[in-house]
Amino acid sequence: MKRAIIGALGVAAGGVAVARWLASRRVPAAFEDEATRWLGVTVNRSQDEIMPGGRVPEPLAELDAEVRVNRAPGGRGTELYARPREHVPTGATAVLSRIRGDDPRQAVRVALREAKCVAETGEVLRPDAPIGTTRPTLPGKVLDAALRRAPGEGRL
Template identity: 50%
Template sequence: MKRASLAVMTVLAGVGAGVARRLLARSRQAGAKEDRWLVVTVNCPPERLSELPEPLALLDEVETRVAAAPGDRGTELAARIAWPRSPGIVGRLAGADSRQAVRTALRDAKSLLETGEVLRPDSPPTTRPTTRGKIVEFVTRRASGEGRL
């Protein structure tokens, strides 16, 4: 009986140490994520981007970089926050994360440069104000600030 409980305690201690290690690694990487460049490839020559597109020009405290895309496939337009500060999960859900604004501005700039207009989903997404419709509207509104570029 003592051996079994000792074995269980050893396994639990190992699992606990692994979880703690993973959580510490995530917290260290969070700072590195906040200041990394967000990049989109735009289908236009780099010379066309002598001035920043309006969505990016309107943002404060943002560093930008323009470079030719590899393989002569357009232009890489990159942006990052000059002084990153993380608002946490609650801030992200409330829309107070400055990285979300940079993501949205990059998507809008790409759309503007490639099509001449910023494409938006149909509004309203549903015809009746139901609970599901409100959820769809919220998700649609928040989607441009999340995900991959």
Template identity: 45%
Template sequence: MSSAVSGPLRQVLGKAAQLGGAALGTLQHTRIPGVGQASTTEPADVAARRWRAVTVFRDDLAGPFPELEALGPDLEVRMQPAPGGRGTELYGRFHGSPTEDQVGELRAALRRTKQLAEVGEVLRVDPQPHGRRTPTPQGAALEGAAAQAPKEGVL
């Protein structure tokens, strides 16, 4: 946020960013009639131990994977050919019972690894090609949702 934004407006924008991130997390678990549920409703300890995966459109995928290695030694990584010759599936999971934040970081790291392998760089939303967003509560809510999206896997 710009330093020209006043104190009360800065507080409103900060709260709007928090609400945008929270709304994204809530919507991910909302059941939509006729469509199903956006996310699993497994118990948290079971969901935390599941493998997370991305399909990388490369048959010659090989480590090292710095984005995943940065998550520490408790992370287990494996690869296998994707069905139908569509590249390589890259999996990761933590040993033990990871926190919700660790699982979110794993999901984001898998997507960054996929982007690095396929494109050679991590694609960014910001800065916007058309310039900076006006500091409004709606813009702050969007910024909050965009900041949370890599961990949640949606936006």
């Protein structure tokens, strides 16, 4: 009984610590709202090569997104920016939508990466599929879940 109480107190203390940490990471209202933030990539091509005739690159044209193009500093290519036009969830709803994979920003991130690949190499580059283990283990399942989520976020 004593171990159960100590364990419950430990879990509660951990929850309070995580809540405080998350609260400290909140962006003040003076900063740009998450829903209106531009997502961007730098492409090693000129603006005319990225948007010939002013047309939006193919992966971004399929989305309902605003697109902006700037010259990169120092003549190092072009900065390609986009943001979704649809409502972007914030707060706890944003966390849940990212976990479910239906956050509109994830689609914009994927489209930006694909537009960069098409502009620089002519095709969308995909990594080889990871080789699975012969016996499923708990750490392997966690890694598989992270690898499934990584393409939507752009990183592991």
